[in-house]
Amino acid sequence: MKNQALQKMxxxxxxxxxxxxxYLRQxxxxxxxxxxTVTSITKIPVRxxxxxxxxxxxxxxxxxxIQGFIRRYADAIGTDGAELANAFPTGAIIRPVKPTWKSAFKAQLRPLHLYILYMLLxxxxxxxxxxxxxxxxxQASRYAYLTKPVSPGQYVAPGSNEFYGPSAPTQIGKTAAKKIAPTTSCKPVRVGLTLTAQSWLRITVDGxxxxxxxxxEGTQRTWEANKQVxxxxxxxxxxxxSHNEERPQLMGKPGVVEEKQFDASSHASGQSLVSPTTTAQNAVL
Structure with missing residues (x-):
């Protein structure tokens, strides 16, 4: 019986x-x-x-x-089961198939929201x-500006784009003094340091x-002593x-190893703020 039906189709x-x-698979x-899952809904065997x-x-x-299986399968996955089932003939005469279900599938494969999502991406x-x-x-422009060369004897104050040097000692002195000036001092010797570039330092307080x-660069530190720094x-x-809240000054020339001592006997005006003990130029630390 089965073979005869297959031959007629x-x-x-x-x-x-x-x-x-x-179409059903897609x-x-x-x-x-x-x-x-479809089997659990339609009760049609997986095979x-x-x-x-x-x-x-x-x-x-x-x-x-077969026509009944197609109808149940299509209804279970949300398509028009009757239309698909009618498209499959049970006799020897082949009836024309309506193309509506094909067009519906193409619309499902290319929904409008996919195009909108693509454009947003x-x-x-x-x-x-x-x-x-x-x-x-x-960032490149800012780096180029901050790293532009300055004239000999000029230095850039930490956290500022202004150039300072011998021609403007008062301005840099006021700027640095504001940053390192203490509110109160309990000891007679007070030394404040501000680094305009990276440097090795050794600080000796009262021996x-x-x-x-x-x-x-940019470090600000203060040391206090009873006798000497x-x-x-x-x-x-x-x-x-800066010594005892006076105007800051450079310790010496760039690239030079310099050692200076500060004590309570140093004067705030009329002479140098610092009393150099030794100076070693181009020394290896």
Whole structure:
């Protein structure tokens, strides 16, 4: 009985079943449904559903049962089961197939929201790239400005873009003094340091080494003593020193190792603020 029905259906019916089965598979996969899930809804065995998707007539019963399986399968995955079932003939005469279900599937594969999402992603990528490029250009410009060369004898105060040197000692003195000036002082000797560049330092307070090491650019430190503070700098031109709240001055020339001592007997005006004890130029620490 089964073989006779298959012979009557012919090649055209087999091709049509293959087309319908491929459509059902694509709709099912689009919804991320497994054959086992469809089986639990339709009560159609998995092997029968697989045969329908593959267009395998040899594994299916008579055409009238195939038509019923198609209807139940299509209804379970949300498509028009009656339309698909009617597209599959049960007799030898092949009836024309309505193309409506094909058009519906194409619409499902290319919804409008996918195009909108794609455009949003493109716009977001362009905005992100533009922001990154502008930020990089701004940082490069800022770096070039901060690292531009200065004239001999001039220095840049930490945290500022203003240049200072012998021609403007008062301004840099006031700026540095504001940063290191104490509110109160309990000891007669007070020495404040501000680094305009990285330098090695050794600080001796009342005969005891309080600090020895490298301090980075922009560092501000203060030491107090009862009798004496000795400052030894690996790069005297990178160290601004203030004694007892007076105007800061550079310890010496750039690249020169300089050692100076500060005590309570130093005067605030009329002479140098510092009393150098030793000076070693271009020494290796």
């Amino acid at each position: 012919g090649n055209e019916q087999a091709e049509l079943l293959t087309e319908i089965g491929a 709709v099912r996969q689009l919804q991320e449904l497994s054959l086992e 029968t559903l697989q045969a329908i998707e593959d267009g395998n007539l040899a594994q299916l019963p008579e055409p009238v049962y 493109v716009v977001g990528a362009v905005i992100g790239l533009s922001y990154t490029l502008n930020r990089s250009a701004s 005891k080494t309080e600090f020895e090491g490298v301090l980075p 000795i400052v030894r700098a690996g790069d005297a031109g990178a160290v601004l020193v």
